[in-house]
Amino acid sequence: MPTAPSNRYRGDFVAWAGVCGFLGEGGSGAPIAAHSHYAIQLALGLPRGLRVQFGVRGEWQPCAAALVPSKATHTIDISGCDISIVLFIEPETPAGKALTSRLQGRLELLDADLVEAAAARLDRAWRVEQDHEAVREACMQLVQQVSQTAHREPSDPRVLAVVEYLRHSVDQPVSLPELAKRVHLSPERFRHLFVEETGMPLRTYVLWRRLLHVFTLLMQGDTLSAAAHAAGFADSAHLSRTARTMFGLPPSAFQMSGPLSARMQEQHRHFA
Structure with a gap:
C-alpha cells in the first residue's frame, strides 16, 4: 500500500465479486495516517516485516498477516516488507459475514504457518508467472482458507x-x-x-x-x-x-x- 511520495507504491489490482486487492512493492516511507473503511482488510507482508497498529494510539504489532474488521481505525506499516498483499472483503459476502462474526470488532493477527503456503503461491503467480488468473485464484484460495468459507458463483x-x-x-x-x-x-x-x-x-x-x-x-x-x-x-x-x-x-x-x-x-x- 502507498506510504510516501518519495517511494510510491507500484503494483497490481485483482478482484472478483465481493473481494479485491492490491499486490505490490514500494511505499517504504512513513505509514499512512490511521484510518477506517467499510471493507474487512486482510494484509500480508513478504517475507516478513509487516506491522499493524489498531486504533489511533495502539501499539505497533509485528505479524505475518492480519485481519482488520470493518470500520475499525487502524494503519499498517509495510516498510520492512519486500512485497505487500492487501485484500478488501465486502462484509455482506459469505466470507465477510464469517469474518465479521469471528472478529467481533477486534484485530486478529495470523500465524505465519497459516498463510505461508498461500503467500508463496501468490508471490510465484505474481512475480514469476505474471498471470492474472493465477493471482486471482491464489487470492481466492487465501480468502477461503482464512474465512473457512467456500467461494460460490451465481448459478441461477x-x-x-x-x-x-x-x-x-x-x-x-x-x-x-x-x-x-x-x-x-x-x-x-x-x-x-x-x-x-x-x-x-x-x-x-x-x-x-x-x-x-x-x-x-x-x-x-x-x-x-x-x-x-x-x-x-x-x-x-x-x-x-x-x-x-x-x-x-x-x-x-x-x-x-x-x-x-x-x-x-x-x-x-x-x-x-
Whole structure:
C-alpha cells in the first residue's frame, strides 16, 4: 500500500465479486495516517516485516498477516516488507459475514504457518508467472482458507443474465424494479434471489462492480478522470470519496505499474 511520495507504491489490482486487492512493492516511507473503511482488510507482508497498529494510539504489532474488521481505525506499516498483499472483503459476502462474526470488532493477527503456503503461491503467480488468473485464484484460495468459507458463483440463469447486463452497463444507472422486470420477477422476489445467489444486495453489488471497473481501467493505463466517468461516477472527486469509504484510500494513491498492469497495457495497445 502507498506510504510516501518519495517511494510510491507500484503494483497490481485483482478482484472478483465481493473481494479485491492490491499486490505490490514500494511505499517504504512513513505509514499512512490511521484510518477506517467499510471493507474487512486482510494484509500480508513478504517475507516478513509487516506491522499493524489498531486504533489511533495502539501499539505497533509485528505479524505475518492480519485481519482488520470493518470500520475499525487502524494503519499498517509495510516498510520492512519486500512485497505487500492487501485484500478488501465486502462484509455482506459469505466470507465477510464469517469474518465479521469471528472478529467481533477486534484485530486478529495470523500465524505465519497459516498463510505461508498461500503467500508463496501468490508471490510465484505474481512475480514469476505474471498471470492474472493465477493471482486471482491464489487470492481466492487465501480468502477461503482464512474465512473457512467456500467461494460460490451465481448459478441461477436469471441472476446470471442480470450480472451479464450489469457487466456491460457499468456506467448506467440501474434500479431493482427495472432489473426484476428484465427477468420477469417481482422486485421483492428478485431482491431475495439476487442476495441469495451473489451474497450481496443489488446496490452494494453495483457499487462494487463500478469500483472494480475503475481499477481495471487504471491497470490498462486510463486516466483517473476517464476511469471514473466510464464506471458511472460523476467525476474523479466522487470516485475518490467512494473509494475512501470502501478502502480508506483514493485511487490516486495507487500506481498500477506491476507486471499484470504492464501486460494489460500491452494488450490494450495491441487491440486499440
